[in-house]
Amino acid sequence: MQCTLCSSETKPFYHYENEDRQYHRCTNCRAVLMDTDDYPTPEEEIFRYESHDNDVEDPRYQEFVSPLVEKIMERFPPDSLGLDFGSGTGPVITKMLTDQGYSINTFDPFFDNNPDVLELDYDYIVSCEVMEHFHHPHKEFTKLRSMLNPGGALFLKTDIYTDDIDFHSWYYKSDETHVIFYHPDTLNWMKSEFGFSRLDLDGRHITFLI
Numbered sequence: 001m002q003c004t005l006c007s008s009e010t011k012p013f014y015h016y017e018n019e020d021r022q023y024h025r026c027t028n029c030r031a032v033l034m035d036t037d038d039y040p041t042p043e044e045e046i047f048r049y050e051s052h053d054n055d056v057e058d059p060r061y062q063e064f065v066s067p068l069v070e071k072i073m074e075r076f077p078p079d080s081l082g083l084d085f086g087s088g089t090g091p092v093i094t095k096m097l098t099d100q101g102y103s104i105n106t107f108d109p110f111f112d113n114n115p116d117v118l119e120l121d122y123d124y125i126v127s128c129e130v131m132e133h134f135h136h137p138h139k140e141f142t143k144l145r146s147m148l149n150p151g152g153a154l155f156l157k158t159d160i161y162t163d164d165i166d167f168h169s170w171y172y173k174s175d176e177t178h179v180i181f182y183h184p185d186t187l188n189w190m191k192s193e194f195g196f197s198r199l200d201l202d203g204r205h206i207t208f209l210i
Contacts, residue, residue, distance in 0.1 A: 001024060003026035003028065004136065004138070005029055005031050005033075005186070005190075006028050006029040006031075006189060007138070008026055008029065011024060011025055011027060012024060012025075014167050014168070019174075019176060020038075022037075023167075023173070028189070029185065030186055030189075031181065031183060031186045032161055032167070032181040034178075034180070036135075039179055040176050045110065045133075045177050048177050050089060052088070052090075054088055054089045054092065056092040056095040058092075061092050062092055065128055065157075067157075067202075068126055068128055071207060073097075073102075075124070075153060076123055078102045078103070080124060081103055081120070081121075082097065082122055082123060082124045083104065083105050083106075083124075083125045085107050085127040085144065086129075087106040087108045087111070087112055088108055088111060091112075105117040105120070105122075118147065122149065123152050123153075124155060125147065125148060125153075125155070126154075126155040127157075130156075131156055132158045132159070132181060132182075133177050141190060141194050145195060145196070152209075152210050154196075154207070154208040155205070155206075156207070156208070158204060159204055160187075160204065161182065162183065162184065163183075184201060187199055187201060195210075196208040196210060197209055197210060
């Protein structure tokens, strides 16, 4: 199959026998991709997402997203306009920022599907544990980039796949809604493809700057 991100050729990479899922590796951007025939249905996705205990008041959940919140607050003042993209069943990033006086909209295709907010321009967009779910990642990132103002930033969080990871035992592939895994080379390709001036990679935290 073609890479869903850069449309290049892929090669077979791994067969997950427990779930009978096939994965491919892009020969260009080096992303690892679930075979599109194995994608979950929307109903299966919703069932999985609703099983998450995303209580915005949970200190552990707040601690999990706090590095993203801190990165936003370091770079942007409260009067900036932000978007929490893929905010899910518990928009904890939005809650933590609004508690600090920030103005931020939310969007989620399953739980907060308000397309009007996608017609606005933003100083920053934050998306936590979302990009690995993108069925059409090139389309999604093209849209996200188009909504950012000059000087804007895209803050992301996901597990990065590196060559020293044993994919067979890697926990992150076990979630059937994770359909694409990003290598550092993938992120550098994205920086160029989507017209960002800078990429900052801090563990699981990714920042693209215009």
